[in-house]
Amino acid sequence: MGFDSLRRSLLAGERVVAFTRAEGGELGARLLVWPDGRSEGTLRDPELDRTALGLATADVLPATGLREIESVEVFVETYEPLPQLFVVGAVHVAIHLVHFARQLGFRTVVVDARSAFATAERFPHVDELVVEWPADYLARVPLHANTYCVFLTHDEKLDNPALQVALEAGVRYVGALGSSRTHSKRVAALRESGLADELIDRIHAPIGLDLGGRRPEEIAMAIAAELVAVRNGRQAAGKR
Amino acid sequence: MLDILSDVDRWRADGQRVAVATVIRTVGSSPRPLGSKMAVSGDGGIAGSVSGGCIEGAVIEEAQSVLEDGQPKRLSYGISDELAWSVGLTCGGEVEVLVERIDG
Numbered sequence: 001m002g003f004d005s006l007r008r009s010l011l012a013g014e015r016v017v018a019f020t021r022a023e024g025g026e027l028g029a030r031l032l033v034w035p036d037g038r039s040e041g042t043l044r045d046p047e048l049d050r051t052a053l054g055l056a057t058a059d060v061l062p063a064t065g066l067r068e069i070e071s072v073e074v075f076v077e078t079y080e081p082l083p084q085l086f087v088v089g090a091v092h093v094a095i096h097l098v099h100f101a102r103q104l105g106f107r108t109v110v111v112d113a114r115s116a117f118a119t120a121e122r123f124p125h126v127d128e129l130v131v132e133w134p135a136d137y138l139a140r141v142p143l144h145a146n147t148y149c150v151f152l153t154h155d156e157k158l159d160n161p162a163l164q165v166a167l168e169a170g171v172r173y174v175g176a177l178g179s180s181r182t183h184s185k186r187v188a189a190l191r192e193s194g195l196a197d198e199l200i201d202r203i204h205a206p207i208g209l210d211l212g213g214r215r216p217e218e219i220a221m222a223i224a225a226e227l228v229a230v231r232n233g234r235q236a237a238g239k240r
Numbered sequence: 241m242l243d244i245l246s247d248v249d250r251w252r253a254d255g256q257r258v259a260v261a262t263v264i265r266t267v268g269s270s271p272r273p274l275g276s277k278m279a280v281s282g283d284g285g286i287a288g289s290v291s292g293g294c295i296e297g298a299v300i301e302e303a304q305s306v307l308e309d310g311q312p313k314r315l316s317y318g319i320s321d322e323l324a325w326s327v328g329l330t331c332g333g334e335v336e337v338l339v340e341r342i343d344g
Contacts, residue, residue: 003260003342007249010242020338022264028312028340064275066265075264075338077275079241105242 002032002041006079009034013081013107017056019043022066023073033057048072081146082107083172083231088134088162089152090117093177096220097150098126104228106148111137113158135161143169148227150207151176160189167199173230175204175223244279247287248342257282259303261339263290267318268333282307290337291317303339312340 002018009016014034021029026044033039033056043049048070055062055069061078068074085101087094090112098108102125111130112118118131130137138149149166151159154177163186166174176186183205190200208222209229244260251258263276271292278288278296280303290299295317306313318334 004344006241007245010245020264022314022338027314028338075262077262082242 002030005032005040010079010082013084015061015081016079017052017061018077018079019052019056019069020075020077021072022075035061043072043074045070045072048074083146083148084109085148085150085227086111086138086143086166087150087152088112088138088159089154089177090114090119090122090129091152091154092216093152093219093223095122096217097152097223098123100220100224101227102127104224106227112153134158135165138162138165138169143171145170145172147171148173148230149175150223154178154182156186156189160186160193163203164190164193164195167195167202173204173227174202175207175226177207177219178205180206241275241277244277244288247281247285248279251279251281251283251285252342256285257307258342259306259339260342261290261299261303261315261337263335264314264338265336266333267335270333270335272335280307291335295335295337299337299339306339306341310341310343312338314338 006016006018017033019031021027021043029042029044031039031041031043031049031052033053035057037057039053043052051069062076064077066073066075083106085106085108087097087110090110094110098110101108108126109128109130110118110123110126111132111134113133115131118129120129123129143166149171151163153159159176163176187200204226208219209225211218211222213219213222248258259280261278263272263274266274272290276290278290278299280286280300286300289296299315302313302315314336316336
């Protein structure tokens with residue numbers, strides 16, 4: 001059933017479309033198609049395979065669901081890459097946030113220049129732990145429309161240059177920890193460095209849905225809840 | 241799919257057979273979206289879900305024969321179905337699942 005290939009692709013963050021015959025004697029026959037045109041398996045009908053290949057390599061990928069292809073009922077599943085969450089600042093809140101975010105289906109990366117904080121002992125559960133200047137790191141990894149960035153260092157030297165990289169890359173979500181006063185200072189500094197107001201306005205600050213909590217795990221929960229709201233289209237790209 | 245992967249990997253590493261049920265059609269209110277998956281192992285392990293808990297028992301039962309003979313099955317559950325009373329699809333919707341054995 002192509003399970004191993006599908007598994008590999010999902011873990012590698014690739015998009016893939018799976019076609020499965022949903023009726024008749026060939027029930028369960030499966031064709032996997034990657035948007036670059038590679039494929040594996042077969043629906044046991046060359047015409048059906050060809051049409052499916054066309055659907056999966058079109059600009060707009062088919063929605064998940066049953067559909068008739070060449071008069072045969074086929075279940076189509078479009079797998080999108082995992083949303084990825086970059087957490088800048090290996091702080092206490094980040095430890096809890098990584099827990100929640102992974103449960104919620106995010107691939108998680110924690111980056112901090114301070115090796116005393118960014119340790120495997122503190123983050124045994126993160127997908128990737130990076131000790132590097134956050135702005136340099138974000139500038140060299142692929143940031144896409146399914147990328148979420150959270151800034152938690154409370155240190156403008158670490159946060160602000162990295163914030164700028166994330167905002168200019170057009171990621172899905174940017175949130176920054178800090179009070180309204182901290183945020184006003186941050187906005188002034190970002191303006192000073194020439195960032196456009198419309199980009200600065202995209203920062204979610206104060207970060208997180210208002211759950212009224214103050215403990216690190218409560219703040220992490222509020223941030224995680226905001227990530228879910230944004231992922232589900234419940235919050236506009238702007239701040240609350 | 242990703243929610244069942246770590247369990248499925250572990251079962252397969254232990255040499256167990258594994259079947260996967262996928263929600264392929266829903267009508268009316270249904271708690272799990274299209275593509276939701278539940279995996280069942282030969283030893284009775286369960287990961288993921290295909291409903292709010294109302295049809296899992298029945299699907300797990302059906303999965304036993306799929307685990308044995310490898311023949312995929314398409315199953316329907318809903319209020320129009322006699323099974324509904326015994327299985328108890330309380331949401332009042334209809335759900336269809338495809339059950340298949342993982343053979344690589």
